[in-house]
Amino acid sequence: MDLLQLTSLLIVLAGLFGAVNYLFLKLPTAIGILVVSLLASMAILLLDLFVAGISIDDQVRSVVGTIAFSDALLEGMLGLLLFAGALHVKLSDLRAQWLVVALMATIGVALSTVIVGVGFSWLTGMPILVALVFGALISPTDPVAVLGVLREASLPKTLETKIAGESLFNDGVGYVVFLVLLGIAFPQGDAHGSGLVGAATLFFQEAVGGALLGLVLGWLTFRLMMRIDDYSLEVLLTLALAFGGYQLAVWLHVSAPIMAVCAGLLIGDVGAAKGMSEETRKYVDAFWKLIDEILNAVLFLLIGIEVFAITFDMTAFQTGLAAIVLALFARLAAVAVPVLLLRPFRAFSPGVIPMMTWGGLKGGISVALALSLPESEYKPLILTATYMVVIFSIIVQGLTVKGLANKVGREPDLV
Template sequence: MTMLQVTSLLIVLAGAFGAINYLFLRLPAAIGILVVALAASLVILGLDLVVPGFVFDDELRALIADIDFSEALLDGMLGLLLFAGALHVKLEDLRAEWVTVALMATIGVGLSTVIIGVGFSWVTGMPLLIALVFGVIVTPTDPVAVLGVLREADLPKALETKIAGESLFNDGVGYVVFLVLVGIAFPAGEALGDSSLQSAGLLFVQEAFGGALLGGVLGWLTFRVMRRIDDPSLEVLLTLGLAFGGYELAIWLHVSAPIMAVVAGLLIGEVGPKGGMSEETRRHVDAFWFMIDEILNAVLFLLIGIEVFAVVFSGDVLLTGLAAIALALVARLAAVSIPILILRPFREFANGTIPVMTWGGLKGGISVALALSLPDNDWKPLILGATYLVVVFSIIVQGLTVARLAARVSREPELDV
C-alpha cells in the first residue's frame, strides 16, 4: 500500500472506532479508540486460532510491518504532538514548578531506569545493560497520554503543571538516555561508535542541550517573523513549519528533536500571544493545534491497539509483563517521591501529589516505538512483549482511574507529600 492509502485507512479506522466508543463505551476519546482497536485485534487473533485457513491476521501483520510504527512516531508524529502539548503549557506556570519538573525529568528518569533495569535483569536473567535499555524504554511518561487524561481530571493548577511539564521533558530526556544506553549495549547497531563513558556523556550533552538551544533559536526566529505579520492563516502555517522543519533539522543535526519541539512550543505559546499574535490569530493557532493534537492522538492510540500483531505472546512473556508492570509502578513511585522529599523542606505540595503523579505517569506510544526500534537480538521479543503490556495496562487501567484517584486524595489531609 502507498503512504496515502495507509494514512487514509488509519484515519478511517480512527474515526470508525471513535464513533463506536462515543456511541457505546463512552470512554475518554483516545483510550476508547485504543480499547476498540485492541478488542478488534484480539478478535482477529482469536479467529486465527479457531478457524482453519484464516489468513486475515497475516495480511494485517504485513500491513503493520509496512507502516513501521517506530519510524512513523519517532520521525513523524512525535514532533507535532510534543509541539502541540507544549504550546498549551504556560511558561509562567511551568517557571513556578521548574525545580520539581527538572528533578523528576533528570534524577527521576535515572532512578526509574536503574530500578526497572536491575529488577528486570533479576527476573529474566537478561544482561544488565540490556535490562537497563528496557528500563529507560518504559520510564518516560507519554505526554500524549498524560495530557489527554489531564483534560478529563479536575486537578489543582500546580499539580497539573507538574504532571504536564514533567511528561514533556522526561520524554525528551528519556529518549536521549535511550540512545546512550543502546549505543553501549549494542555498539555495532546504534548511535555510539564505542562504549566509553566519555562518548556517552558527550552524546547526552549534544542531544539534550543541543535540542534545547535549537528549539529556543528557531522558536525565537519564528516569533520575530510573526510579529511583522498580521495574517492568521500564514501565522498558523509558520507554526506548522516550525514544528515540522525544526524537528527534521534537529534529526539532521543529531540533537534531540523531542526536546527541540518542547522548547519551541513553550516559547511560541508564551511570547506569541503577548507580542506576536493578534487575538484572532491566537484563536486560529489554538484551534488548529487542538485539532492536530486530537487527530494525531486518535491515530496514535489506534496504532497502539493494532500493534498487538507485532508482539509474540507466550506464557513467559505474559508473566514477565506482569512483573514489568509492578517494577514500572515501583520505579515511578521512587522517581516521583524522592525529588518531592528532597524539596519538601523548602516548599509545599498539594494534597495527593505523590499518589496522583505516580498513578498518572502513563506510558504510551513512545515506549512501544523505542522497543520496536531496537536492533534485532535474542531479547527483543521479550522486551517488546513486556513493553506492550506495561503500556496497555498504563493507558487503560491507570488512565481510566487516575481522575477518580485525584478527586479522592485531593480531599484528604496531606499525609505523605
Template sequence: MPPLQLASLLIVLAALFGTINYFVLRLPQAIGILLVALIVSLAAMALDALVPGLGIGTGLRDLVLGIDFSDALLEGMLGLLLFAGALHVKVEDLRAQALSVFVMATIGVALSVAVVGVGFSWLTGMPLLVALVFGAVVSPTDPVAVLGVLRAAKLSRSLETTIAGESLFNDGVAYVVFLILIGLAFPAAHATHGAAGDGNAVIAAAMLFLREAVGGALLGGVLGWLTFRVMRRIDDYALEVLITLALAFGGYELAVAAGVSAPIMAVGGGLMIGHVGMKYGMSDETRKYVDAFWKMIDEILNAVLFLLIGIEVFAVAFDLDGIETLVAAVALSLAARLVSVAVPVLLIGRRQGFERGTIPIMTWGGLKGGISVALALSLPDSDWKPLILTATYVIVVFSILVQGLSVGALARRFSREPKLV
C-alpha cells in the first residue's frame, strides 16, 4: 500500500476508534483507541478462525506486517513525540529535580536492564546477553501515556516534573543501551557503530554511550539555541511554527547522520525551545500557536501510535503453552521498575526530598509503550526473537490497560498525603 494511502487509513481508523471510545468506553483517548483496536483485531482473528473462507484475518495480518512499525516510530514519530513532550516541561522545575531525573534515567535504567536480563535468562534459559537486550527493550517508559493519566491526578509540581523528566530521558538512554547490547549480542547483524568487535568491548561500549548520550544532548541544545536566535528576529507565527517543526524533523535526521542519540537530541531541542525560545524568542500570539500546534501533534501522533500498538497483535505469535512465562515476564518487568525507582529514591532521598508515594506512583506509573514494541520488532531474526516480541507486547498491553487505568487513582490517593522530607 502506498505511504499516503496507509497514512490515510491509519488516521481514519484512529478517528473512528477514538469516536467509539468517546461515546462508548469513555477511557483516556490513547488507552481507549488501543483497547478498541485490540478488540477489533482479536475479533477479526477469531472470525478468521471460525470462517477461514472470509480471509479477513489474513488480509489484516498482511496489512499489519506490511507496516514497518520500527521505522515508523524510531525514524519518524519518536522525535516529534519527544520534542513535543520536552517542549512543555518547565526547565526551572526540571533543574530543581535534576539530580533525581539524572540518577533515575541512568542508574535506574541500568538496574532495570540488569534485573530483567538476569531474571529472564534464569527463567527461560536465554543467553544472558540476549536477555539483557530484552531488558533494554522493556526498560523505557512512555512519557506521553503516563503524563496524560497523571495530570488528571493533580500531582505536586515536583513529582510531576520528576516523572516527566525521567520518562523523557530514559527513552533516549535505554535506546543507547539497546544499541550497545544488541551489538554485543548479535555482532554479525549489528556493528553498533563499532562497539562490537573491538579489542576492549567494555571501553568501546562506554565510549559509544558517551558519544550517543552527550553528543545527542549537545546537538539538541546547540540546534535549539540557534533556532531561538533566528526566531527572536521574526514575528510571524506561521513561519515560527514551521521553524520548530523543521528543528524537530531536521535535527532528528542530523543526529542520526552524526551518529549521536536522536531521541536525546529531540529532548534537548524541545527543552531549549520550550524554555528560552518560548520566554525570549516569541510574541504572545506566536507562543499560543506554537503551544497549540505541538499539543495537537502530540495528540494525533499518540492516537496513531496506540492504534498501531493495538493492531500489532497480528505480528505476535502467541503460544498458550508459554503463558506462565508471559505472566512471569510482566511480574519481572514490574519488579525491575520497582528496583529502578526505589534504589535512586533511597540513595538521594535525604538530599532531594520526595513526595510521599513517589516509589509506588512511579513504579506503577512506569507505563511501557510503542518504543518497546518497535525495538523488539527491530531485533535481528533469531530463535529467541518470537519470545522476546511476545513478552514485550504482553508487558506493553498490560502496562497501558491495567496500570494506565489504575495509576490515576493511586496517584490521587497519595497526593492527599503530607510530604515526606
C-alpha cells in the first residue's frame, strides 16, 4: 500500500469504528474507537486460530507492518496533537500552577522512571539501564489521552490546569529522559549520547532548546498575525507553525514536543488575545478542535490494531500485569511527592492525589517509543508490557476517571 491508500484505509476504519461505537457502545469517542479496533483485531486473531487455512492474521500483520507507527506519531501526528492541546490551556491559569506542574514534570518523571526501572529489573532480571529505558517511556502521561478525558469530566479549574499542564510538559521531558537513557543503554544502537556529561548536555539541549525554539517561532507567528486580518490565512499560519516548527526542531536536534507545547501556549493565549480578531479566534479554535478529534480517532485506532505487532505468551502476559501495578504505584509516587513537598506552603484539594494518579493516562506515545527501541532480546517483553499498561490505562482508567472526577469536582476548588 502507498501512503495515500494507507491513510484512506485508516480514516475509513476510524469513521466506521466511530459509528459502531456511537450507535452501540456509546463510549467516549476515542476510547470507543480503541475498544472496537481492539475487538476487531482480537476477532481476526481468534478466527485465524480456530479456522484453518484462512491466514487473515498474516495478511493483516503485513498491512500493520507497513504502518510505521512510531514514525507516524513521533514525527507527524504528535506535533499537531500537542499544539492543539496547548492551544486551549491559558498561560494565566498555568502560571498560577507553574510550580506544581514543574515539579511533577521533572521530579515526578524522574522518580517514576527510577521506580518502574528498578521494579521492572527486579521482576524480569533485565539489566537496570534497559529497565530504566522502559521506566522512561512508560512514566510520562499522554496529553492526547489525558486531554481527551478532561473534555468528558467536570473538574475544578485549578485541578484541570494541573493535569493538563503536567501532561503537556512531562511528555516532552519524559521523551528527553528516554533519549538520554537510550543512548546510555544502547550506545551501539540508536545512540544519542553517553556518559553523565553527554547526558546532561543532551537534556539541556533538547529541553531548553525546544522551549526557546517554540517561544521564538510562536512570537514570530504572533507578530505576523497581528498584521493580518484574514481568518483563513491565520489558520494556515498556525498550521504552518505546528508542522514547520516541529520539523525544524527535529532538524536542530531539540525537543520537538516541548517546542510544540510552548508555541501552542503562546499562540493560544497571547496570540488569541492580541493577534486575532473574534472571527479568527472562532475559526482557529474550531479548526484545531477538529484536527484534534480526527487525529485522536486515527491514533486510538492505530493503538488497537498494533496488537498484531505484539508477541504474547504467559510469561509476557504476567509481566505485563505486574507492569500495570508497578506503573500505577510509580504514578502515585510521582504525584504524591511533589504535592507533599508543597503542601506546607499551599492548600490542595483533598482529591488531588487520587485524581491525578488515576487520571494520568498512558497512551500512544509510550507505544511509539517502545516500537522505536533498537532490536534486542529485551524489546519484545518491553513492547508487550508497554502495550498492556497503555490498554489498561486508556480503557479501565479512562472509563472510570469521570466518576472519580465528578466526586473530586464537588470538593472545594483550592490551589
